[in-house]
Amino acid sequence: MLEIAVFLCGAVIMVLELTGSRVLAPYLGTSLVVWTSLIGIILASLSLGYWWGGRLADRRPEARLLGRIILLAALATAAIAATKSFVLGLLQSPGAGLHTAAVWSTLLLFAPPSVLLGMVAPFAVRLKLAGTRTGGRTAGNLYAVSTIGSIVGTFLAGFVLIAWLGSTNILLLMAAVLAIASFLAARSGAAIKSAAGALFLILLLLAWGYDAQLRSAGFVDTDTAYNRVMVFKGAESHTGRLMRVMATGPHAKQSAMYLDDPSALALPYTRYFRLVEHFVPELRRLLVLGGGGFSFPKYALANYPNASVDVVELDSGITALARDYFELKDHPRQVIIAEDARTFLNRNRKAYDAILCDTFNSHYAIPFHLATVEAAQRMKTALSPNGVVLVNLLSSPDGECSRFFHAMVGTYTAVFPRVLAFAVGNPQDPSCWQNIILAAFAASEEARLTSPDPDISAMLARRLEVPEPAAYPALTDDYAPVDRYIMSAW
Numbered sequence: 392m393l394e395i396a397v398f399l400c401g402a403v404i405m406v407l408e409l410t411g412s413r414v415l416a417p418y419l420g421t422s423l424v425v426w427t428s429l430i431g432i433i434l435a436s437l438s439l440g441y442w443w444g445g446r447l448a449d450r451r452p453e454a455r456l457l458g459r460i461i462l463l464a465a466l467a468t469a470a471i472a473a474t475k476s477f478v479l480g481l482l483q484s485p486g487a488g489l490h491t492a493a494v495w496s497t498l499l500l501f502a503p504p505s506v507l508l509g510m511v512a513p514f515a516v517r518l519k520l521a522g523t524r525t526g527g528r529t530a531g532n533l534y535a536v537s538t539i540g541s542i543v544g545t546f547l548a549g550f551v552l553i554a555w556l557g558s559t560n561i562l563l564l565m566a567a568v569l570a571i572a573s574f575l576a577a578r579s580g581a582a583i584k585s586a587a588g589a590l591f592l593i594l595l596l597l598a599w600g601y602d603a604q605l606r607s608a609g610f611v612d613t614d615t616a617y618n619r620v621m622v623f624k625g626a627e628s629h630t631g632r633l634m635r636v637m638a639t640g641p642h643a644k645q646s647a648m649y650l651d652d653p654s655a656l657a658l659p660y661t662r663y664f665r666l667v668e669h670f671v672p673e674l675r676r677l678l679v680l681g682g683g684g685f686s687f688p689k690y691a692l693a694n695y696p697n698a699s700v701d702v703v704e705l706d707s708g709i710t711a712l713a714r715d716y717f718e719l720k721d722h723p724r725q726v727i728i729a730e731d732a733r734t735f736l737n738r739n740r741k742a743y744d745a746i747l748c749d750t751f752n753s754h755y756a757i758p759f760h761l762a763t764v765e766a767a768q769r770m771k772t773a774l775s776p777n778g779v780v781l782v783n784l785l786s787s788p789d790g791e792c793s794r795f796f797h798a799m800v801g802t803y804t805a806v807f808p809r810v811l812a813f814a815v816g817n818p819q820d821p822s823c824w825q826n827i828i829l830a831a832f833a834a835s836e837e838a839r840l841t842s843p844d845p846d847i848s849a850m851l852a853r854r855l856e857v858p859e860p861a862a863y864p865a866l867t868d869d870y871a872p873v874d875r876y877i878m879s880a881w
Contacts, residue, residue, distance in 0.1 A: 440509020
C-alpha cells in the first residue's frame with residue numbers, strides 16, 4: 392500500500408505543475424516568465440520537502456505521521472482552488488511586475504503542497520528500510536515508483552485532465568486522490584481521511600454543477616489542449632452594443648462578435664485587416680494564421696464573394712468554441728486546418744494573394760517561431776507576386792516599450808522589399824502600448840495610401856514612421872528574444 396501512496400503522490404506533483412499554468416494564465420498569461428516561476432519554485436519546494444521529510448522521518452518513523460503529511464497536502468491542494476482568485480487578484484495590483492507576480496503567486500499557491508509532497512518519498516524510504524545492506528535498493532525502488540507516478544501524472548494531465556476538466560475541478564480531484572493516498576499510507580484516522588476524501592469529491596461535484604450553471608448563463612471557463620479560454624457576454628464601452636467575447640489571457644480580448652451582426656468586425660484591430668482589400672483589390676486566395684473566434688474569416692466570406700479562405704488554427708478546442716458561441720459555420724469557400732502555423736508554412740505549396748498573421752501565445756506575445764526571418768521567408772514564398780502579409784502585433788511605436796516593434800520591422804525588412812506600419816491605437820503617442828499592423832509587400836512598388844472608402848482612408852492616415860532596422864537585429868530561429876523585448880512594457 393505504501394508504494395501505491397508514493398505513486399499517487401508522484402502523479403499529483405506533475406498534475407499540479409501542469410495545471411498551475413492554467414490557474415495563472417487568466418491573470419499573468421502563459422509566457423516563459425510564468426513557466427520559469429512554476430518550474431523553478433516547485434523544484435525548490437520539492438527539494439525543501441526532501442530535506443525536511445528525511446530529517447523528520449529519522450526522528451519519528453511513523454506511518455501515521457506520513458498519512459497526516461499527505462492529508463495536509465490534500466488540504467493545501469484544495470486550498471489552491473479556494474484562494475487562487477483572491478491571491479492572483481491581489482498580486483495583480485498596479486506596480487507589481489510580471490516577474491514578481493509570477494514568483495509570489497507560485498510561492499503562495501503551489502509551494503505548500505509541493506513541500507509536503509516532497510516529504511513523502513524520503514519518509515517512505517525510512518519506513519521501508521530494513522537494513523543498510525538493502526538501503527540503496529529500497530531508496531531506488533521507491534524513487535522509481537514516485538518518478539513513474541510523475542510520468543503518468545504528466546501524460547494524464549496533458550492528454551486527458553486539462554482537456555476535459557477545468558483547473559478548479561482538477562485541483563479538487565487531486566485533493567481527493569491525496570486523501571485516498573493518505574489512507575493507503577496509514578490506516579489510522581480512517582474516519583477523518585474518508586470524510587476529507589468524501590468532502591473533496593462533493594466539492595468536485597458541486598464545481599461541475601456550478602460550471603454547468605455558468606455555461607447555461609452564457610459564461611464559459613474551459614481548458615483546451617493549449618489554452619485556458621473564457622467566453623462571456625459584454626457591452627462595447629462607447630456604444631453599449633452587446634458582444635460575445637473570447638479571452639485567453641489577462642487584460643485583452645482575443646476575439647469578439649456583435650450579437651446582432653455576427654459577421655461584423657467588433658474589435659478595432661480586426662477592422663485593420665480590411666487593408667487587405669485595399670492593397671489587393673482582386674483578392675482570390677486568403678490565408679489566415681490564427682483563427683480564434685474567426686472574426687475576419689467570417690467577414691471575408693460575407694464581403695469578398697470571389698475569395699477562398701484557408702484558416703490555420705492550432706487549437707481545435709478554440710475552433711469548437713467558435714462553432715458553439717461565435718457563429719462559425721462550414722462554408723464551401725473556407726478550409727480550416729488544425730495545425731501549428733509555422734508547420735503549415737513549412738509544408739505549404741499553395742500561393743496566396745494575402746496572408747493575415749494573428750497568432751499569440753498569451754495576451755501579448757507572438758510565438759517566437761512565427762516572428763523570425765525564417766517564418767517571414769516562408770510567408771513570402773507563399774505569396775503571389777503582388778501579395779501582402781498583414782501582421783498584428785502588440786508594442787509601443789517608440790520609446791522604452793518599442794523594442795519588439797523595432798525588431799519586427801528589422802525582421803520583415805530583411806525579407807520583404809517594402810514594409811509599412813499602422814497604429815490601431817494612437818499614432819501620436821509614441822509610448823502608447825497598442826495593436827500595430829505591419830504590412831509587408833512581395834513587390835517593391837509604392838503602395839497606394841489613399842482610398843475612396845472613408846474607413847480605410849482613416850486607417851491609412853494612421854501610418855507610422857517605420858524605424859531604421861539597424862536598431863535591433865532581425866529575429867531568427869536561433870535567436871528570438873520575444874519575451875525579453877516584450878517585458879520592457881511590464
